[in-house]
Amino acid sequence: SQTIHQWPATLVQPVGSPLSLECTVEGTSNPNLYWYRQAAGRGLQLLFYSIGIGQISSEVPQNLSASRPQDRQFILSSKKLLLSDSGFYLCAWSNRGARLSNSPLHFGNGTRLTVT
């Protein structure tokens, strides 16, 4: 069966420090991968999505970047964190080649980031 792992579960970082959040999917090949951010009262905001290795689409201009060094690995990074980067970050995957109308998103358990 397919599983998705995110780590760490919680993270407290000072302003100006770097960030690296990792997401790994197991049990499936060539998934679409997504990073969402959830801020209080604002729902889920799509940050990045990827349809393949090295193929990243950015949805909003921001202080963050994403990379996909391997088929089942998706990394969210920042060189210098801002207070506004605090939030709950969720990684998700869906089946490649299947439209989301037929293939739902599967989410990890998230990383709660607090920038102090």
Next chain:
Amino acid sequence: AQSVTQLGSHVSVSEGALVLLRCNYSSSVPPYLFWYVQYPNQGLQLLLKYTTGATLVKGINGFEAEFKKSETSFHLTKPSAHMSDAAEYFCAVFTGGGNKLTFGTGTQLKVEL
């Protein structure tokens, strides 16, 4: 562009009462709609989805939703609330370009004794 609006950021019901969570969509094409549930400090779990066909969709945990084109709505219901239903619920619409989902702002459901 497709979008969804969830009316009411917080809904409170008594255990055993009807649950009604509202979602209205905006789409220039026939929409594909989803409801997800999120328990505290966890990811989102798919409850149900509407793509084509029957407009009344049944999901997990006794939830169902009805697609009403005339009202541009996709409200989530459950006949009898249980304490374990307390969670945040998100409505989402499939945004065809780039194979993405656009989520509403969520509704926090509280179930009281």
